[in-house]
Amino acid sequence: MSKQIKPGSTIGIIGGGQLGRMMAFSAKERGYRIAVLDPTPDCPTAQVADWHIEAAYDDLEALKELAERSDVLTYEFENVDAQTIERVLEKVAIAIPQGTELLLITQNRLNEKEFLKKAGISIASYAKIETEADLTEGLKTLGYPAVLKTIRGGYDGKGQVVLRSQSDIEEALDLLGKGTCVLEEWVSFDKEISIMVARNETGDVVTLPVSENIHQDNILLESIVPARVSEDTSKEAERMAKTIAEKMQLVGILGVELFLTESGKIYANELAPRPHNSGHYSIEACTESQFDLHIRAICGYPLPEVELLKPAVMINILGEHFDQALELNNTQPSWHVHDYGKIGVKVGRKMGHVTILTDNIEETLHAIDETKIWN
Numbered sequence: 001m002s003k004q005i006k007p008g009s010t011i012g013i014i015g016g017g018q019l020g021r022m023m024a025f026s027a028k029e030r031g032y033r034i035a036v037l038d039p040t041p042d043c044p045t046a047q048v049a050d051w052h053i054e055a056a057y058d059d060l061e062a063l064k065e066l067a068e069r070s071d072v073l074t075y076e077f078e079n080v081d082a083q084t085i086e087r088v089l090e091k092v093a094i095a096i097p098q099g100t101e102l103l104l105i106t107q108n109r110l111n112e113k114e115f116l117k118k119a120g121i122s123i124a125s126y127a128k129i130e131t132e133a134d135l136t137e138g139l140k141t142l143g144y145p146a147v148l149k150t151i152r153g154g155y156d157g158k159g160q161v162v163l164r165s166q167s168d169i170e171e172a173l174d175l176l177g178k179g180t181c182v183l184e185e186w187v188s189f190d191k192e193i194s195i196m197v198a199r200n201e202t203g204d205v206v207t208l209p210v211s212e213n214i215h216q217d218n219i220l221l222e223s224i225v226p227a228r229v230s231e232d233t234s235k236e237a238e239r240m241a242k243t244i245a246e247k248m249q250l251v252g253i254l255g256v257e258l259f260l261t262e263s264g265k266i267y268a269n270e271l272a273p274r275p276h277n278s279g280h281y282s283i284e285a286c287t288e289s290q291f292d293l294h295i296r297a298i299c300g301y302p303l304p305e306v307e308l309l310k311p312a313v314m315i316n317i318l319g320e321h322f323d324q325a326l327e328l329n330n331t332q333p334s335w336h337v338h339d340y341g342k343i344g345v346k347v348g349r350k351m352g353h354v355t356i357l358t359d360n361i362e363e364t365l366h367a368i369d370e371t372k373i374w375n
């Protein structure tokens with residue numbers, strides 16, 4: 001086992017958004033110091049970090065400075081260039097326990113799909129698309145509707161086009177103009193669910209309870225935990241997540257997004273090599289949060305089994321909900337209102353989230369409706 005990163009050491013985080021901020025909270029509680037690399041002044045993580053290196057993620061000198069300041073490195077998003085990180089690691093002897101292999105797989109949808117297939121995990125049929133001819137051929141095989149996705153850089157539904165008929169081809173070709181894509185068969189799912197899995201170098205593997213996710217305009221709106229699915233489905237999701245973690249030799253936390261069909265079949269949709277929005281509920285609802293597990297894992301500590309303390313509903317606060325949602329601090333004192341401290345409120349931008357612990361999910365969903373903030 002490699003050496004443990006002890007409290008008092010510095011954790012360097014590449015990326016300064018809300019995920020880094022919540023990682024930092026968890027790390028601070030355990031006595032660590034935080035250095036963050038992010039180009040935005042006063043970004044969410046910088047507000048709670050000891051050092052902020054204000055530079056681009058692919059700035060080699062800045063990454064080197066981050067590495068020199070830190071005892072261990074982690075990233076809070078997958079679109080960091082793996083090669084740049086490798087170049088830094090050649091110069092500075094520092095661990096990045098999550099590794100760069102994980103990045104190479106998850107920052108490229110094709111690599112991710114190939115990995116999942118090899119790991120024996122069910123995924124929707126797909127085809128690699130580089131030319132108009134590939135697209136025509138792919139649509140012949142997969143049929144309408146289908147989804148065309150860029151292999152790199154997509155998030156919150158950005159970088160995708162749903163093809164329902166021939167008339168969507170133009171839009172799809174525009175997307176293809178940006179680079180190689182993958183065409184996916186449409187999965188007419190009954191529910192979207194997700195599961196977080198953490199693993200450390202010694203091989204402890206633990207999962208968080210399965211979350212049921214409701215999206216609006218392709219952005220996660222709400223997570224319900226436990227997911228309203230059968231015991232068998234939860235067990236199968238857990239098995240899939242653990243298989244993925246083991247085959248990847250994961251260190252840290254990883255989110256697995258899944259589609260559940262009416263007949264009970266589960267397909268993996270995507271992987272996130274980091275904490276995930278649908279795991280935020282774990283801060284209040286679980287014995288360990290996704291951020292706690294991540295910090296423990298990258299610092300080389302054992303991972304405990306996690307229990308759900310209470311069912312929960314998590315709902316995102318986007319720019320358009322922000323002012324009203326902050327009022328919940330007055331009107332709903334038992335709701336946990338998180339504000340990421342972002343400067344600049346924009347429609348569709350994730351500004352915070354609310355977690356509600358509950359004994360009655362349906363009543364809570366109704367109470368959320370009653371606020372009229374999200375409908």
Ligand SMILES: Nc1ncnc2c1ncn2[C@@H]1O[C@H](COP(=O)(O)OP(=O)(O)O)[C@@H](O)[C@H]1O
Nearest residue numbers: 124147154155156157158184185186187218270
């Ligand atoms: N093959 C598919 N069939 C049905 N719905 C899909 C498919 N792929 C994506 N979607 C829908 O689009 C959303 C976003 O797609 P996803 O691949 O998760 O990209 P990202 O979250 O990176 O934007 C999914 O959560 C799902 O609702």
Ligand SMILES: [Mg+2]
Nearest residue numbers: 156257269270
């Ligand atoms: Mg997704």
